[in-house]
Amino acid sequence: LIEEFIEGRDVAVAWIDGASPATGGILPPIEYVFKTDNGRYDPFQIYDYNLKNHESDKVDLRVPAALPEDVKEKLMSFSRWAYKEISVRDLGRMDFRVTPDDEIFFIEVNALPSLEAGAGIFLAAEAAGLKNADAVFDAVIESASRRYNIKARKQSRRLERKLRVGFTYNEKRIIPGPDTDTDQEVEFDSPKTLGSIRSALASYGHEVIDLEATPDLPHLLTISDVDVVFNVAEGIRGRNREAQVPAILELMDIPHTGSDAATMALTLDKALAKRVVREAGLLTPKFFLMTSGRERVPADMPFPLIVKPVAEGSSKGVIRKSVVHNEAELRELAAEIVKRYGQAALAEEFLPGREFTVALLGERRPRALPPMEIIFTDKGAEFPVYTYQHKLEACREIRYQAPAQIDEKLREELERVARKSFAALGCRDVARIDFRLDGEGRVHFMECNPLPGLTPGWSDLCLIADSVKMDYRNLIGEILTPAIRRFKEKKKLLLQAEHHDDRTEAGTALPHP
Numbered sequence: 001l002i003e004e005f006i007e008g009r010d011v012a013v014a015w016i017d018g019a020s021p022a023t024g025g026i027l028p029p030i031e032y033v034f035k036t037d038n039g040r041y042d043p044f045q046i047y048d049y050n051l052k053n054h055e056s057d058k059v060d061l062r063v064p065a066a067l068p069e070d071v072k073e074k075l076m077s078f079s080r081w082a083y084k085e086i087s088v089r090d091l092g093r094m095d096f097r098v099t100p101d102d103e104i105f106f107i108e109v110n111a112l113p114s115l116e117a118g119a120g121i122f123l124a125a126e127a128a129g130l131k132n133a134d135a136v137f138d139a140v141i142e143s144a145s146r147r148y149n150i151k152a153r154k155q156s157r158r159l160e161r162k163l164r165v166g167f168t169y170n171e172k173r174i175i176p177g178p179d180t181d182t183d184q185e186v187e188f189d190s191p192k193t194l195g196s197i198r199s200a201l202a203s204y205g206h207e208v209i210d211l212e213a214t215p216d217l218p219h220l221l222t223i224s225d226v227d228v229v230f231n232v233a234e235g236i237r238g239r240n241r242e243a244q245v246p247a248i249l250e251l252m253d254i255p256h257t258g259s260d261a262a263t264m265a266l267t268l269d270k271a272l273a274k275r276v277v278r279e280a281g282l283l284t285p286k287f288f289l290m291t292s293g294r295e296r297v298p299a300d301m302p303f304p305l306i307v308k309p310v311a312e313g314s315s316k317g318v319i320r321k322s323v324v325h326n327e328a329e330l331r332e333l334a335a336e337i338v339k340r341y342g343q344a345a346l347a348e349e350f351l352p353g354r355e356f357t358v359a360l361l362g363e364r365r366p367r368a369l370p371p372m373e374i375i376f377t378d379k380g381a382e383f384p385v386y387t388y389q390h391k392l393e394a395c396r397e398i399r400y401q402a403p404a405q406i407d408e409k410l411r412e413e414l415e416r417v418a419r420k421s422f423a424a425l426g427c428r429d430v431a432r433i434d435f436r437l438d439g440e441g442r443v444h445f446m447e448c449n450p451l452p453g454l455t456p457g458w459s460d461l462c463l464i465a466d467s468v469k470m471d472y473r474n475l476i477g478e479i480l481t482p483a484i485r486r487f488k489e490k491k492k493l494l495l496q497a498e499h500h501d502d503r504t505e506a507g508t509a510l511p512h513p
Contacts, residue, residue, distance in 0.1 A: 323350055
């Protein structure tokens with residue numbers, strides 16, 4: 001097909017029958033925003049095969065599209081008419097080019113649009129009130145059921161079949177207090193949190209098999225015969241501890257939720273993670289490591305600095321005195337951290353700006369939930385930090401605002417940097433990434449947590465999910481679903497291999513590879 005090239009931007013309008021009665025199922029327009037090398041708008045850029053399949057991190061999806069209201073209305077009105085005229089059923093996606101003068105050109109219609117995690121139709125559906133993938137699938141199934149006059153099943157078929165879901169975790173038995181001497185198990189989950197996760201998994205009809213992450217785990221996995229594992233285990237010891245369970249599962253070829261062992265090890269080491277995101281072109285505060293407290297301080301490191309253990313989570317080792325103002329304080333605190341935690345101390349430039357965290361769900365094209373701001377309410381604190389003590393219990397020094405009350409430009413930048421960090425670090429399924437602004441308002445990567453806390457009503461990820469009306473069960477389902485997909489892919493490959501073997505044994509001639 002040879003057709004006139006239209007300068008402008010790529011926009012799509014998706015439709016799900018019954019999704020939005022007020023618009024006849026037409027969803028808000030989706031705009032594909034291309035990230036060019038010079039940051040400028042390129043009217044000759046198109047959403048091509050390479051961007052869709054190999055460089056998806058170079059494209060952001062904006063819903064609704066940044067178009068005048070009358071143009072969006074024209075797009076939706078035409079789409080409503082066109083879907084009806086060409087008899088598209090249940091769902092679809094129409095692609096358009098919109099010129100700089102807001103002239104609309106129809107490109108094509110897709111009656112079988114992508115339903116891969118992170119696809120634009122899910123973002124548009126969310127904006128129209130369908131808050132998760134299950135709701136989208138349910139709407140499509142209900143539409144088809146009405147057409148054939150059969151009763152639709154309310155639960156999405158994706159999670160209907162009963163699976164044996166292993167649940168790997170570390171249970172908290174030492175209750176942490178404000179003194180860092182009791183922080184050994186602060187990252188582990190309480191029995192109450194574990195019960196909440198277990199109940200959410202079971203609510204999908206799965207059989208949940210408890211697998212505490214002790215040295216006996218390989219044996220337990222061997223005898224439990226699980227299909228897939230929901231992993232929240234922090235590991236026992238060492239800078240690779242969060243990678244321990246994923247590595248065992250990968251060795252045993254058991255699909256699991258969350259990032260793989262390489263990413264888990266990489267992100268726990270804050271210095272390594274910062275080097276990777278810096279290499280990806282993102283900003284992160286200046287930093288260096290101290291392994292004794294006696295190292296030479298780089299001349300370009302501006303005080304004040306914040307000092308913390310290089311490979312801990314849950315703000316372990318981050319206390320009110322973590323901000324140091326001179327070399328003597330730096331050396332004293334670094335030596336304390338090395339002695340207390342048996343690892344290097346990370347000293348990094350203190351940034352004076354606002355602090356945010358962004359949660360992401362999905363795989364290759366994750367969905368960024370709206371940023372949450374950590375607001376420091378103590379106006380007398382000149383150098384506020386989000387400390388270990390703040391995360392232990394509610395206090396008047398911290399307030400969480402989800403979604404953050406910020407302008408569109410900052411929100412888009414936070415989500416852009418979050419997605420790029422997620423991709424650069426190789427994250428998968430779920431992650432929460434922390435950012436801080438510098439004095440000029442620029443977004444800096446602080447750290448990435450690919451194993452975020454899941455305590456209902458308390459953990460940052462859960463607060464963010466609550467803010468977009470995603471209940472706890474759906475949050476757990478969103479994390480579990482990609483692992484189930486990987487399990488099904490594995491099963492399909494095994495069946496294909498068995499079929500190949502059967503044909504070979506039967507003497508069937510096979511094509512040469």
